[in-house]
Each structure stands twice: as C-alpha cells, then as structure tokens.
Amino acid sequence: MAVKALRRTWARAVDGRDARALLHLHRELWVDHDGRGGMPASEEDEVWAAYGILLDRQLAHRDGRRNPKGVFEGKLGHVVAELEGRVVGQVEAYLDRFGYHARTPSVAELRSLIVTQAARGNGLGALLVREVAEGARTRAGENTIVSAEVLARNEALSFYDRLGFRTLERISAITEPREHHGAFTTAPARVDEAMELSILDHQARVRRHAWGDPRFDPPSPAIGGDLVRLIADGIALDDAQRGTEAGRLREELIVRDRRGRARAALYLVSSVLGPPFAPVVRAEVARIAADPEDPEAVEAAMAGLDDALERVRAVGATQLLVRTAYVDPIGARVATGEGVRAFSWILAAPVQTVLRRTTKP
Numbered sequence: 357m358a359v360k361a362l363r364r365t366w367a368r369a370v371d372g373r374d375a376r377a378l379l380h381l382h383r384e385l386w387v388d389h390d391g392r393g394g395m396p397a398s399e400e401d402e403v404w405a406a407y408g409i410l411l412d413r414q415l416a417h418r419d420g421r422r423n424p425k426g427v428f429e430g431k432l433g434h435v436v437a438e439l440e441g442r443v444v445g446q447v448e449a450y451l452d453r454f455g456y457h458a459r460t461p462s463v464a465e466l467r468s469l470i471v472t473q474a475a476r477g478n479g480l481g482a483l484l485v486r487e488v489a490e491g492a493r494t495r496a497g498e499n500t501i502v503s504a505e506v507l508a509r510n511e512a513l514s515f516y517d518r519l520g521f522r523t524l525e526r527i528s529a530i531t532e533p534r535e536h537h538g539a540f541t542t543a544p545a546r547v548d549e550a551m552e553l554s555i556l557d558h559q560a561r562v563r564r565h566a567w568g569d570p571r572f573d574p575p576s577p578a579i580g581g582d583l584v585r586l587i588a589d590g591i592a593l594d595d596a597q598r599g600t601e602a603g604r605l606r607e608e609l610i611v612r613d614r615r616g617r618a619r620a621a622l623y624l625v626s627s628v629l630g631p632p633f634a635p636v637v638r639a640e641v642a643r644i645a646a647d648p649e650d651p652e653a654v655e656a657a658m659a660g661l662d663d664a665l666e667r668v669r670a671v672g673a674t675q676l677l678v679r680t681a682y683v684d685p686i687g688a689r690v691a692t693g694e695g696v697r698a699f700s701w702i703l704a705a706p707v708q709t710v711l712r713r714t715t716k717p
C-alpha cells in the first residue's frame with residue numbers, strides 16, 4: 357500500500373490491533389456529531405462495549421497483516437493516521453458505482469473521518485482523505501470521485517472546501533408539516549403505477565444530469581421498458597418486505613392531484629439505528645421526483661412530505677430528513693419555514709483534485 361511519511365505523521369491501512377484505539381475515536385466522533393445535531397450517540401457504556409466487540413470482529417482478520425494491495429479490501433477501505441507512533445485518526449470508505457455507463461465514475465464514500473482533538477491541525481485529516489483517494493484510484497481507476505456527508509453545523513465544511521470538494525446535495529430535517537396549497541392525495545405506489553412513476557423518474561434523472569451531479573448514468577433518451585420494469589420490481593420488493601422489521605419503511609409514495617394525475621413521487625426509507633447510536637428511527641425521503649418549474653408539482657411534493665412525516669412519526673421517528681440536489685429549488689423550498697433545519701451536505705471531488713490539493717511540495 358501507499359504509505360506517506362510527513363514529519364511525525366503517518367497513514368496506513370487499518371490493522372486488527374487498532375480496534376481499541378478506533379473505539380475511542382468512534383466514540384469521540386459520534387458524541388461530537390450528536391452535539392452538532394447529528395444522530396444521537398448512545399450514552400450506554402454497554403452499547404459502546406458491544407460496538408467495541410463488533411469493531412474487533414470486523415478487523416480480526418487483519419491482525420498483524422498489512423494489505424499489500426492497498427487500503428481497500430473489496431469495497432471497504434479503512435485507514436488510520438498515526439502521530440508519533442500513536443493512532444490518532446481514522447477514516448472508512450465504501451467504494452460503489454451508481455450505474456453501468458462507461459463514463460459513470462466510481463464513488464468512494466468517506467465515513468467516520470476523525471482526528472482526535474489534540475492531534476488536529478497537523479495535516480492528518482487531509483492525509484487520511486488522500487490515502488482513501490489514492491487507494492480508490494488504484495482500485496477503481498482515474499474516473500473515481502470521493503464523496504462525504506458533512507453536518508451543516510460542522511466547520512469541517514471548510515476542511516473539505518480546501519480539498520476541492522463541492523456540494524452536490526442538501527439534507528434538511530423537518531419536524532413540522534410544510535405549508536402548501538391545493539388538494540392532493542398521497543399513497544404508497546402499486547406495481548400497476550410503474551409506468552406513471554417512470555415518467556416522473558425519467559424527468560428527475562434528466563434534471564439531475566442537467567444539474568451536474570457526476571455520480572449517475574446519463575439518462576436514456578426516452579423512457580424504456582427497462583426503467584418501467586426496474587420501478588415495478590422495486591415496488592414489488594418493497595411490498596414483499598413491508599412490516600418485516602420495527603421502524604423499517606421502504607415506500608415509493610405517489611402524489612396525485614384532484615384530477616388523479618401523478619404530480620410527484622417520493623422515496624421514503626427508515627430504520628432503527630444500531631450501535632453505537634441510541635436506538636432511534638432514522639427516516640429519510642431519499643428522492644423527490646417533481647418538476648420544480650411547475651408550481652402545482654412543487655405543492656404536490658410538499659403535500660407528499662406531510663404524508664411522509666406522518667408515516668415516519670407512526671413508526672417512532674421524531675424528524676424526517678429530506679435529501680435533494682443542492683441546486684433543486686424544491687430543496688430550497690423544503691429548507692425554509694417553520695420546523696426545519698439544515699441537517700447536512702453531501703460533497704464530492706474527483707480523486708485527481710483531492711490528490712493535487714493534498715500533495716505537499
């Protein structure tokens with residue numbers, strides 16, 4: 357693997373023997389994030405002990421073994437940073453690809469980046485991100501981007517800014533219904549509504565492409581049977597799994613106007629968080645398909661959000677996260693008004709950009 361020495365600092369692939377140090381780092385990270393409006397970290401020592409065992413198990417096979425091929429094992433990357441021989445930072449990454457078009461990049465999603473408070477400002481955070489970028493490039497090629505989610509109340513935003521990241525998506529947290537006008541009905545989509553949904557979905561893909569999110573396939577020129585089948589299969593799968601787990605929702609919601617026309621679709625997901633979080637329900641509208649240029653469709657999207665909020669409250673969630681493209685006017689509309697706060701941003705940068713910015717002369 358690529359190992360970088362920079363004064364007294366060092367980054368390397370994780371080792372089984374790092375598990376104890378990593379447990380402390382994870383606790384520092386998730387307690388910090390909890391304080392910044394992220395998901396609530398557990399306060400129970402037993403939960404953290406259980407999480408420690410989980411980490412131990414995850415890393416056991418790496419015990420004393422350096423991975424010669426790099427920081428990634430399969431899709432998972434894990435790097436630690438040392439200062440004066442002590443593990444003081446870490447980051448994990450998940451390598452994925454959201455499509456099959458030759459030009460669609462691989463995405464290395466950063467997770468749990470932390471440098472312990474006392475060791476910050478030594479370039480270790482940047483070094484960790486650099487190691488992931490280099491490892492991902494080795495694994496998946498030049499056409500790879502690095503992405504990260506940063507809480508809105510986190511100054512780490514400027515850290516990513518310096519590494520060349522730009523904002524792709526916004527996530528807002530709503531706790532109250534959105535104000536909207538008009539009469540709409542919202543219901544979970546049925547398989548026989550797949551054709552209508554594919555029209556909304558196709559238009560959403562075209563918009564997303566025009567807005568410049570590089571992570572996805574370019575939309576096909578027309579709606580094909582493939583997309584309709586994909587959507588129908590998704591609905592059938594969600595139907596089959598409904599009610600199998602407490603707190604779990606996977607629901608394509610379709611919003612119809614007074615005349616029965618489908619004006620918006622929202623994909624709703626929720627689940628109960630496991631250790632090291634408090635056992636709360638995390639609920640998110642992961643995608644809104646509605647035309648922001650059409651005032652009625654925007655109202656339909658807001659009506660759909662109200663319905664989604666009711667559904668997630670019924671399974672125990674206290675807030676609903678809403679993810680939209682950063683430049684989507686619907687996202688801006690969601691983010692304004694009572695009972696809403698900025699939750700986080702999804703950022704991304706090509707590996708070349710990250711490597712250029714983190715290379716010291």
Ligand SMILES: CC(C)(COP(=O)(O)OP(=O)(O)OC[C@H]1O[C@@H](n2cnc3c(N)ncnc32)[C@H](O)[C@@H]1OP(=O)(O)O)[C@@H](O)C(=O)NCCC(=O)NCCS
Nearest residue numbers: 469470471476477478479480481482505506511512514515
């Ligand atoms: C974000 C974090 C990993 C940065 O680690 P670090 O080792 O201090 O970062 P570096 O020393 O490599 O800093 C790299 C650059 O970002 C800047 N930077 C780092 N943290 C910053 C902050 N909080 N605010 C503004 N700029 C910051 C540095 O000044 C430096 O700029 P330079 O290259 O022009 O000198 C660290 O602050 C941290 O662990 N925070 C708590 C957990 C967290 O928020 N993680 C991010 C999850 S998304």
